Amino acid sequence: MTDTPIEKREGDDDVVTTTTTPILANAESTETTTTKETVINENNDDENENSAEDPNDYLRIRNGDRLGSTAKRQRLLKKEQNTRIVDENGNPVYANEKRRPKKKVACMIGYCGTGYHGMQLNPPDKTIEGELFEAFIKSGAISQNNSNDLKKNGFMRAARTDKGVHAAGNVVSLKMIIEDNDIVEKINSFLPEQIRLWGYQRTNNAFDCRKMCSSRIYEYLMPTYSFLPPRPGTVLAKEIEKAEKEFKGTTREDKEGEEFWINLMNKCKDAGVTDNEIDQIYEANRIGLDLSVPLEAAAINFRKISRECRGQYRISNERLELVRKALNIYVGSHNFHNFTIGKSYKDPSARRYMKSFKVSEPFLIEGTEWISIKVHGQSFMLHQIRKMIGMVALVIRTGCPLERIEEAFGENKINIPKAPALGLLLEQPVYDGYNQKLTGDFGREALGFDKYEKEMDAFKHKFIYDKIFNEEQKEHVFSGFFSFIDAFNGVHENSGLPIFQFLTAHGIVGNNQPINDGDE
Structure with a gap:
């Protein structure tokens, strides 16, 4: 595929509305919007x-x-x-409220999504926008007469995040009263600690933080033990072994993974936990059966040993480079229909442009090794990032060729599980095109987060990173996710083939029967 500019669509999981713009061109100079959107924007922009x-x-x-x-x-x-708020008799509720001028601004915000039903206002659910709107009203940034509807203030977000997803940096644009010099401090005083307004910047009235966003950067944090192979004896491990006998030499040898499981199983034997008991524990968990008293005792020992071994695991340089190589396959323009839901291969909106993938060096958090993956893309579809991460992790774990990722861009439909939402956060929206015109033609300050970097970094470590690390330590989200995948034995409705056969030596061609689009 050639790395060429493609149609620019809104990011994340918003309803897709297409605008046409080159990747790094002046976004505001080439955008086209539907008539419906134009009418809405005009009607809301008094x-x-x-x-x-x-x-x-x-x-x-x-x-x-x-x-x-x-x-x-x-x-x-x-x-x-x-448009003023009136009572049941039609009289203004805030008749004596002084009219104060509003200015169009871009607000740079950050938040920890834990405990919230996503970014977008959705009463009666607790959302980030709901908290922001209330703080804007209480601080006087939004008048009481405009307090019953976000649309009255021309409100828009650059990227919509799902339930539990965090953002170190996001942008909302709206018309706001900014007469008070300390308006940022006032707004923050009415916000919970896990939501922050970093600052704001004046814009012209036509500014729309979503349409003028040229790209977005996301970060995904995951423990390195996520790349270890399935435990021998699990459903997926047996499928891999079976396919390798039929297509010899297709899968990679994994001595590092073999040594991990040999070490773990030896420790289990030393603790009196047998292979048969471990198999029974996996099977009972797979079908949801309660464990017998003897098995429950064995399960407690097995989980304790497993956690210790996972915490002691350190990824090799060779394996880490394999992860980087696999992620770089996504860079460029590709058809990502298999990395979302509800889209066919022929749907033009499935084509997206990824600018880069960067993988950090491993780092330790309370004894467990993690890596940070940053993806910079023009736009993303529903679940796309989590499915891209999930696909790479499974390709590394199963030893199948890295080319399997490229094959997933093809017409054959496969069911890629999405990695846990726990590790995902929005790093920041990027306004390259808008800033090129802003700084070059008008000599004004670029729109971005550079001057808030210190505060954002402290916020990420306190409210986002620590939440992710603590939840994984408490709930074992990643190990639970991959254990479920390894034990899953579902088949395609049409072909009768195993759902995850594409991860074995059989490849995607062996699974070329269509499956129903839907969330896994």
């Missing part, structure tokens, strides 16, 4: 001088002044009065 409500607004006399400026002011005042 201070937009380019409102299309009256054709006369676009007529000019020779000196450049607009016709009917007095009539326009009267019309805007009447419109504002009509």
Whole structure:
């Protein structure tokens, strides 16, 4: 595939609306929006001088002044009065509220998504936007008369995050009252500690933080033991072994993984836990059966030994380089229909452009080794990042050729499990195109997070990284996820072949029967 500019779509899991723009071009100069969106934006922007409500607004006399400026002011005042909050008798609730000027701004925010039902306002659920909106109102950044609807303030977010997903940096744009010099401090005083407003920047009235975002950077944190092979004797391990006998030399040898499991099983034997008991424990967990008293005691010992061995594991340089090589296969323009749900190979919106993947050196958190993966992409679809991470982890774990990732860009449909949401966070939206014009043509400050880097880094470690590490230590999310995959024995409805046969020497071609689109 060639790394060429493609259609730019909104990021994350928003409903897809296409705009056409080169990757690094001035986004605001080439965007096209649907009529529906334009009407919505205009109707919500009561201070937009380019409102299309009256054709006369676009007529000019020779000196450049607009016709009917007095009539326009009267019309805007009447419109504002009509949108004020009224009681059951039609009387304004906040009739004496002083009218204060609003300015279009881009607000740079960060948050820990734990305990929230995602970013987007969705009453009665507890959301990040709900907390922000309330803080804006209490601080006076949004008037009481505009406090019943986000749309009145032209509110938009750059990226929508799902339940439990964090963001070190995100951007929301809105019209805000910024007369107070300490408005940022006031807003933060009404926000919980796990949500922060880093600052704001003035923009023009036409600015839309989502449409003008040229790309986004996400970070994914995961323990290195996630790349260890399936335990011998599990369903997936047996499928790999069976396929390798039929197609010899297809899968990679994994002495590092073999040594890990030999060491773990020897420790289990020393503790009096037999291979047969371990098999019974896995099977009971797979089908949801309660363990007998003797098995429960064996399970406690097995889990304790497993946790100790996982914590002591240190990924080799060779294995880490294999992870980097696998992730770099995603870079460029590809058809990611297998990395989301509800899209076919022929759907043009399935084609996305990934700019880079960067994998950190391993680091230790309370004795367990982790890595950080940063992906920079033009836009992403629902579950795409988690499925990309999941695919790489499974390809490394099973020893199948790295080319299996490239094959997943093809027409054959496969069911890629999505990696746990726990490790995912939005690093920041990027405004390359917008900033190119802002700094080059107008000599103004670029829109971004550089000046908040110190505060953001401290926030990430206190409210995001620690939450991820502590939850993994308490709930064992990653080990539970891969144990489930290893024990899963489902088959395709049409072909009757194992769901994860594409991870064996059989490859994707052996699984070329279509399967139902749906969340795993």
